[in-house]
Amino acid sequence: xxxxxxxxxxxxxxxxxxxxxxxxxxxxxxxxxxxxxxxxxxxxxxxxxxxxxxxxxxxxxxxxxxxxxxxxxxxxxxxxxxxxxxxxxxxxxxxxxxxxxxxxxxxxxxxxxxxxxxxxxxxxxxxxxxxxxxxxxxxxxxxxxxxxxxxxxxxxxxxxxxxxxxxxxxxxxxxxxxxxxxxxxxxxxxxxxxxxxxxxxxxxxxxxxxxxxxxxxxxxxxxxxxxxxxxxxxxxxxxxxxxxxxxxxxxxxxxxx
Ligand code: SAH
Numbered sequence: 001x002x003x004x005x006x007x008x009x010x011x012x013x014x015x016x017x018x019x020x021x022x023x024x025x026x027x028x029x030x031x032x033x034x035x036x037x038x039x040x041x042x043x044x045x046x047x048x049x050x051x052x053x054x055x056x057x058x059x060x061x062x063x064x065x066x067x068x069x070x071x072x073x074x075x076x077x078x079x080x081x082x083x084x085x086x087x088x089x090x091x092x093x094x095x096x097x098x099x100x101x102x103x104x105x106x107x108x109x110x111x112x113x114x115x116x117x118x119x120x121x122x123x124x125x126x127x128x129x130x131x132x133x134x135x136x137x138x139x140x141x142x143x144x145x146x147x148x149x150x151x152x153x154x155x156x157x158x159x160x161x162x163x164x165x166x167x168x169x170x171x172x173x174x175x176x177x178x179x180x181x182x183x184x185x186x187x188x189x190x191x192x193x194x195x196x197x198x199x200x201x202x203x204x205x206x207x208x209x210x211x212x213x214x215x216x217x218x219x220x221x222x223x224x225x226x227x228x229x230x231x232x233x234x235x236x237x238x239x240x241x242x243x244x245x246x247x248x249x250x251x252x253x254x255x256x257x
Pocket of ligand 1: 011087110111162195223
């Protein structure tokens with residue numbers, strides 16, 4: 001038996017992969033949970049397909065539904081927002097499905113981190129400035145392992161992408177400043193990237209918390225921080241921006257290696 005997990009992309013129904021769309025259109029049963037998966041995309045399933053919203057279901061219930069349908073020969077797909085590999089909580093499903101002899105195939109999707117970079121017109125890896133992107137989240141109610149504290153990650157002075165962190169901007173700013181980032185460091189926030197009500201906010205560490213409040217952004221936002229987000233990076237000699245001692249040091253060290 002097989003079940004397919006499909007990355008839906010960030011929102012715009014046209015941003016699913018060709019392969020993902022094909023499998024969605026062939027499916028007899030489509031499960032999807034997130035308010036971040038577009039209804040318009042789900043409507044592209046064949047009219048006679050069974051559409052199941054899983055928001056109110058717990059894990060075992062969901063797995064039971066998938067196994068029942070798959071065991072009578074139906075093509076079952078589960079659609080996840082963005083790319084399933086980041087904050088998709090897919091591993092717990094896969095573990096239970098495997099126990100019931102169901103194989104899971106994963107079709108990747110466009111993660112919101114890349115849709116947000118596109119909305120900001122940004123390259124996250126600028127030659128000689130930073131060659132690393134850290135995908136993480138600020139610690140809220142969900143704990144983050146001790147070795148991955150934001151303050152420690154930020155010491156790399158690379159581009160940092162923060163998922164699930166829109167309500168935690170005070171903490172983010174505190175941690176980044178403690179890691180030696182300057183207050184002027186650019187931060188790009190994209191609310192609902194690729195949706196019709198997308199908002200793009202260009203801020204700085206210093207203004208981030210206030211700007212989030214001004215624009216009323218409390219969820220469904222990607223926060224991208226670092227000098228790669230400088231909107232003028234393509235016009236300027238970005239090296240002149242590296243007045244931050246720590247940053248200059250990190251940069252030189254990076255070049256030597
Ligand atoms: N697997 C998803 C992430 C799911 S976790 C992906 O690859 O994008 C949910 C978090 O992802 C949100 O809190 C937000 O930080 C981010 N996110 C998901 N869709 C988004 C979108 N369209 N615009 C901005 N951020 C988004």
